[in-house]
Amino acid sequence: MRFQGSENYVATQDLMLAVNAAITLKRPLLVKGEPGTGKTMLAEEVAQALDMPLLQWHIKSTTKAQQGLYEYDAVSRLRDSQLGDERVKDIHNYIVKGVLWQAFTAEQPVALLIDEIDKADIEFPNDLLRELDRMEFYCYETHELIKAKHRPLVFITSNNEKELPDAFLRRCFFHYIKFPDAETMQKIVDVHFPKLKQDLLKVAMKTFYDVRNLPGLKKKPSTSELLDWLKLLMAEDIPLEALQSADDKVSIPPLVGALLKNEQDTTLFEKLVFMNQRNR
16 A cells, blocks of 8 residues: 555655655654645545545644544433433443544544644643554443554644644654745646646746745745635736736735735735835
8 A cells, every 4th residue: 555646636755755654654644834735635635545535633722632532422311311212221322433433443444634733732642642552442431442443544734833742753754744846836736727828827936936935924825825826817817917027026916815814924025015116
């Protein structure tokens, strides 16, 4: 079982090596990188390429590790007992299976995505150490040991909002998705917009990297924002001349709101353009 890339996802050689190393080592693949660099999409594309069902667990600030295992719905059981419902006799009716339970008991190997693990409390990764390491956990309410029939292929993404514990990192294979260079970015764009005119793409790419490389930006535009911008340029039929000035000086590109997402960066960019124009 090896990942060789897919038609819908441009994976670098390093990234394919990382996926296959995690498969060989039977360890979770921890993927970090800027938001919008395709971390979540990687799990989706690998699962599709390897013909594996994908279970997704999107982490929030309030998510607890126990929710990934199971939850016992005691309130529903109490209500049903008051109503004389026969279901109360079987506690299994009130066990809500989490994604780890579903992954462990699946009849075929599955891919499991734990998305943006750094959003949760700092103890969240530690609370999953044993389960991810031994691929088993105990359900105290039903007195069952839930053990993986097939070891799932685990993807864990992080945006580096919090440092992850060393004990957790030790159990993962780590890969950092670098921001794509111009050549790789062009391949990504070609996948999404195969009919995009090359002269428009060339100018749009230059403008995108000029904006991205501005010093002092609070949030640099990402791959997903470039794709959104290109989609708008095509939808609005923006002419090539609107993207470049005659003397190749810095100018405000049309629909810049697709690239810059806060007033601080927009103001900084406008000031730079103003200063550039004054120096002509």
